[in-house]
Amino acid sequence: MKPYRVLLYYIYSPIENPEQYREEHHLLCLRLNLLGRIIVAPEGLNGTVSGLTEDCEAYMAALQADPRFAHTEFKIDESEGHAFQKLHVRVKAEIVHSDLGVDPLKQTGIHLEPEEFKQLKNDPDVVLVDMRSNYEHEVGKFKGAITFDMDNLRELPEHIAEIEHLKGSGKKIVTYCTGGIKCEKASAYLLSQGFENVYQLHGGIIKYGIESGGEDFDGECYVFDNRVTVPVNHINPVVVSTCYRCGTSTSRMINCASPVCNNHVTLCEDCGNEHIGTCSDACKEDPNLRPYNGTGYYGKQTQSYSPIQGYKSRQGQKVDVAL
Template sequence: MQLYNTLSAKEREKLIEDAGKDRLTISFYKYAQIKNLEIFRNHLFIHWDKLEVLGRIYVAHEGINAQLSVPAENFELFKKHLDSIVFLEKVRLNIAIEQDNKSFLKLKVKIREKIVADGLNDASFDVTNKGIHVGAEQFNELIEDPDTILVDMRNHYESEIGHFKNAVTPDVDTFRDSLDIIEKDLAEHKDDKKLVMYCTGGIRCEKASAYYKHKGFKNVYQLEGGIIEYTRQVKAQSLENKFLGKNFVFDHRRGERISSDVISNCHQCGEPCDEHVNCANEACHLLFIQCEKCAEAMGDCCSSECKEVHQLPFEEQKRLRKGKKASNKIFKKGRSEVLRYKK
């Protein structure tokens, strides 16, 4: 039985266009003890492939982290299948604020050591002793409290285009980098301040809150469901939106607009812009912020060198990148020296 993709992204994109069906972009996670990962992984692929689910799903002995899209007409069947799995019954689903039928173009269910790379030894602390979960209304109240320290648990390229006002935004490339930095910077406030954390959908805060409680922080809170759920609750309850700009997302959309504020700039000219792109040179694929004018002038590339390569015949481009791996740059997040106005 086939348990992997055979279609290319372009082939899948055409099928989506031809189908003409509205799709829902969804994310969810759940920490749980999963024993036989291979069986579980295959079970998900078989059932979700039938439902035309596309996305990036990681499974590990500690649980599941899923970002996917499903035809709207199959949503109830998808939810029914989730509910048939004991530890996923009634799991909270974060449904995207802005929908895009092409947010994902392949179904990938992968086995990983962890569902989020945190670099932590889970056996050294109680991962179930988590912080207090708060909804949007209580979160808004907490972050106005002078005794609160609000921390963004995301990476620099995420917070660069959007974050809550007055949040501490660590200048880090990875989640694991932020954990020790935040503890060190806030060490003197373990007893006297409320530590309030947030991330995209909540998964990073689940582990981080338990870690910081283990490290001695007395008052630890986390935004339930992250920015995605916060935005939904703000709209549903007519609350004040305290998030500025865009929420970065890890699919082809790269961002959801939460407010009209543009708090970042084009990495090439410095003009206000919050549109993330990947360099069109396949041998580079660097993630950076680029405005429309620079995109036109640079041929959707991050540098003159990449523009020259991108203009070469396709076979010549393939020859030049043969044997070279640049996938780590896909989310290398605007650190390149070729970007004049990078953060």
């Protein structure tokens, strides 16, 4: 068993004073030595954090002890170390930026648990629709799923015409994403646009892999931390992506070592070493090229960074937190 845990979670639950709660939540993470990214919004929480097993257990218990977040579900993965380099707890307008004008607490697609999804996914009357960005589904997706060439969920309305033929077809539309959060709004948006029989994979690809083995998810799942991608299919795994430079089969995804480019691409290990983590010869000539360490993950460099940075009192003053 690995010593660290990576937690992925979200919950739609109204927060009356997001700024105040952000402050409290940042302190909690500091006390538990957690790193990661957490969004606090009037509609709820969205977070991915990493830490030692006992610290993650304490974090989950603390969150679920709050009546507002008592029903929070956590996707839990093991790790040899922190999956993040820093801690960011931020207040935003939405826990997943969509601009879709929907409220998942009022309407959303029918939740399918992993085992229900596993039994239903191959039904000829089921259509799987991937709600993730193009660079995510390029490295891995469910067999036969419809994908959109979009950079983020805000672009979903531009692609609705691609599935317009499903209206009134009697087909079951099953949306999916990494952890389930995008589908809460995406499925709600489909319903608002007149689609019927709309479902969503509850807990997303990650939960499906953990609880049901990930069958028929081809490739790997893109994640927003140091790991970049993770395997989820432990039953019939295949590789669906190819190296951006040489075309060989690989699921190894990197960010281009050129900070100007920072392109998400699949790059085999040999090309990564030969081309020092760049996606093109032009990027290779970038004078500010970042040192390639074999992972293709580059955190923003900050002088003398400390997790305490970003914590402020409600009066706007820096606080020396005694941990």
